[in-house]
Amino acid sequence: MPGDPKAMMVRVESSRLVKPSDQGHPPPTTLRVPLSIFDKVTYDTHIAVIYAFRPPIPSNSMVEKGLSRVLSEYREWAGRLGKDPEGNPFILLNDEGVRFIEASADTTLDKAMPFKPSAALLSFHPSLHGVAELVQVQLTRFTCGSLMVGFTAHHLVADGHATSNFLVAWGLASRGLAIDPLPLHDRASFFVPRSPPRLEFKHRGVEFMTRNKFDKGKDNPLKDDIVVHRVHFTKEFLHKLKAQASLGSKSNRPYTTFESLVAHLWRLVTRARGLDGCETTHVRISVNGRTRLSPRVPNEYFGNLVLWAFPRAKVAELIGKPLQFAAELIHDEVAKVNDGYFRSFIDFASSGVVESENLVPTADMGKSVLCPNLEVDSWLRFPFYDLDFGGGAPPYYFMPSYFPVEGMLFILPSSMGDGSIDAFVPLFCHSVDAFKQDCYSLV
Incomplete structure (x- = not known):
């Protein structure tokens, strides 16, 4: 087959x-x-x-x-x-x-x-x-x-x-x-901390949490009901989606393709899950610190240099308001993860508080279900397609392996090389039909 x-x-x-x-x-x-x-x-x-x-x-x-x-x-x-x-x-x-x-x-x-x-x-x-x-x-x-x-x-x-x-x-x-x-x-x-340190932002409950919280709810008996649905978004659809998301942008500038697509997927998955309107949902979005820190850290830096933005909303608001509402939330929260935020994190993580309070990272692959939340891992700007062993052509196909974590989405350029995007969306089986039904709707 x-x-x-x-x-x-x-x-x-x-x-x-x-x-x-x-x-x-x-x-x-x-x-x-x-x-x-x-x-x-x-x-x-x-x-x-x-x-x-x-x-x-x-x-x-x-x-x-x-x-x-x-x-x-x-x-x-x-x-x-x-x-x-x-x-x-x-x-x-x-x-x-x-x-x-x-x-x-x-x-x-x-x-x-x-x-x-x-x-x-x-x-x-x-x-x-x-x-x-x-x-x-x-x-x-x-x-x-x-x-x-x-x-x-x-x-x-x-x-x-x-x-x-x-x-x-x-x-x-x-x-x-x-x-x-x-x-x-x-x-x-x-990553040298400032002297004296300036803890200007909240980091407990964001990048770090207590170990007791971390150990709860790591698994779900329904994890075998999770399927990974691959969805293809054409360049033409993405242009329309970006235009729709940018209507009435308060900065008078269009939102990015990434912001528009994540806003769309956030609303789609939330609706497909059938969540109560009073629940709060957030999206965990990686932010590359190389371009955020001042002075900039060279692109050649080898290691990890990522923090996260957490746009959040009530389910009823997210679904009931237009697409631009979600796009604006995403844009604003990502913008907040700037040089000042990274410096505050450096001061906090270097202060000894993490060790003395026995804090652990909130980044945890041990969970199989993220509902009502999402995580979006964007590979749109990574040069994965530049790998060439000597055949003279880019990879014919590229994809993440199988990660059936409900709510953990991967977004990457399509192998077609035409500006289209593939999204890998893990959902419970009972949510897939509802997701597919609205996937290409701009209403």
Whole structure:
């Protein structure tokens, strides 16, 4: 059945560790890189993405050679996580290596496409659980010569921006080209707290919460009823949506495509869930600090540098008011996560309060249900499609792996390359029909 990976057999041929290439002067393997406050506040989990490439594709050995070479510039990925006697987390640069798996599929890529978001996708990348390696790669060859690349990376080491830069650099290294730009590894000097500290914003209950709250309600007996629905928004629809969302904008400037689409999806999912109008719903939206901090942090910074905006509304207001109401909420809350907010977070997270009060991050992948809230992970600005191992063409297909967390949405550019956008929307089965019914409605 096309689009159903269950209909094919994926067989693992080999598995080994790939270590950074020796550039002539082996570096010490006892160095420890302390995690920054932004590393420690993010998701403590692996994230997986899947690429598909059509031939001509270089051999697995060339891709492996490029991986070894790029790891010499990104040694953190070849290291291991650890903690010092005081419990402070760090990355040990011991060059233990990343997991490299070669596999084969018993069909052509055309017969397998398009891939539906389902548990069968998990066969295209290594497990995300119980692994010491910080990066894992699986190359799956199809009978037509096409290649699937399953890539997993630990979020504590780097955010999506930094990880996508690494992937582009891997392609350069595989083609024998210079890795440019090189990553910036300084995880300390950009985030020095002010003296005296100025805690100008609330951070308890935003980035941090008490451990008791964190431990409650991590699972849901209905998690098996969650399906991931992929929806495609054409460039033409997005233009109309943006125009609709921007009617009466108080700044007299149109809202962005991202703000307009998230507003649309927020209202769609909220309506499909059938929530009580008196409930409050919020959306967790990542904000990249590289462009928010002043002076700006270079784009080459390797690590995590993300905080979150939390636009919120009563369900009745969100659904009952026009689209521009939601777009304005999103725009205003994202704008508030500015240099001052980031500096306040740095002061708070560096003050010792987190440790003394036993606070933990609110970023938690342990939950399977986010209702009545949403999280939106936008990959619209990441250069994931710039990965080229030597075939001379962008990836034929790119998507997140299967993450059935109700309410955790992924938004990314469509592989069509025409300005359209794909959204991966996990919902309870009973909400899907209602979501589909209104998905392309601008009313």
